[in-house]
Amino acid sequence: MINRHIQTPIMHRVVEKDGLVFIAGTTADDVSVGMRGQTEQILAKFDRFLAEAGTDKSRVLSVTIFITEFDQKPEMDLAWKAWLTPETFPARATVGVSNLGNGTLIEMIATAAK
Structure with a gap:
């Protein structure tokens, strides 16, 4: 199957291939929050x-999360748990990083089934 790039504000943010949807590194627009x-x-x-891409969050298989402030991970977890139910939690890795630039505290990448 040929890669299909989903039209998003930033080119190549989402790529679909062989029944999978890959979401590139995504950050917040308003970093003041x-x-x-x-x-x-x-x-x-x-x-x-x-x-x-024709799918939804219940089909997310894995997420990698990069955060600059590991002591704020509980705040991230609150939003995460509000977004998904325990039955649909994907595999997840959270990685502490020193800097994501411009006030960005968190960046995520994801893979989902179609």
């Missing part, structure tokens, strides 16, 4: 990207 707010913005973008 703290960890929970930034997480909620990213998850809202994921909802849009997944819908454009």
Whole structure:
């Protein structure tokens, strides 16, 4: 199957191949809202990207999360748990990083089934 790039504001943000949807590194637009707010913005973008690709959050297989402030991870977890139910939690890795630039506290990448 040929790669199909989903039209999003940033080219190649979402790629579909062989029944999988790959979402590239995604950050919040408003970095003034703290960890929970930034997480909620990213998850809202994921909802849009997944819908454009013909799937939804219940089909997410894995997510890698990069955060700059590991002590704020509980705030990220609150948004995460509000977005998904325990029955649909995908595989997830959270990685602490020193800097994501410009006030960004969190960045996520995801893979979902079609």
